[in-house]
Amino acid sequence: MKPNWILIANATHARLLVQESGSPMVVLQGFEHPQGRSKISELADDRAGHDNTERNFGGTAYQPRVNAKQKEHIRFARELADFLDSAAQQASFHSLVVFASNPFMGELKAELGVAATRLLASTHDIDLTSFGLTEVEQRIQHELAN
Secondary structure, eight states: OOOEEEEEEOSSEEEEEEEOTTSOOEEEEEEEOGGGGSOHHHHOSSOTTBOOOOOSTTOOBOOOSSOHHHHHHHHHHHHHHHHHHHHHHTTOOSEEEEEEOTTHHHHHHHHOOHHHHHTEEEEEEOOOTTSOHHHHHHHHHHHHHO
16 A cells, blocks of 8 residues: 655755554655745845836836745745655545645745546645654644544
8 A cells, every 4th residue: 555645844954754554654755945034134135126226207126026035935945845746646645734834835836747646635724844753743644633
């Protein structure tokens, strides 16, 4: 029987856990995205949203839709989603449960492909990335029981 996968993630790192029936959880793979911790000023080349420094009538200032830090978060969400979708297409797991910080959960769900979305059993807006494996397993069991 195929295992169940559990992804715990935030915008800077993630762990993919595997749980076979009756066995403890095991870390299958870790993912790191240190650029997600960077300040916007370190990621962007220039002042965001300014096209013209003139102060007279007709000067233009645009607000960016997505700032550089959000772009990094989306890039990491896409990396995770691509990995999950590829594994889902290869039938590597039975179901997927995702525990992710908010708003990273929305970014991740937006990037998931059809195959991974089909196997998505549930999502939980909670960041468990800072806990050890034993604590994570207890918290996951508590969340799934509710």
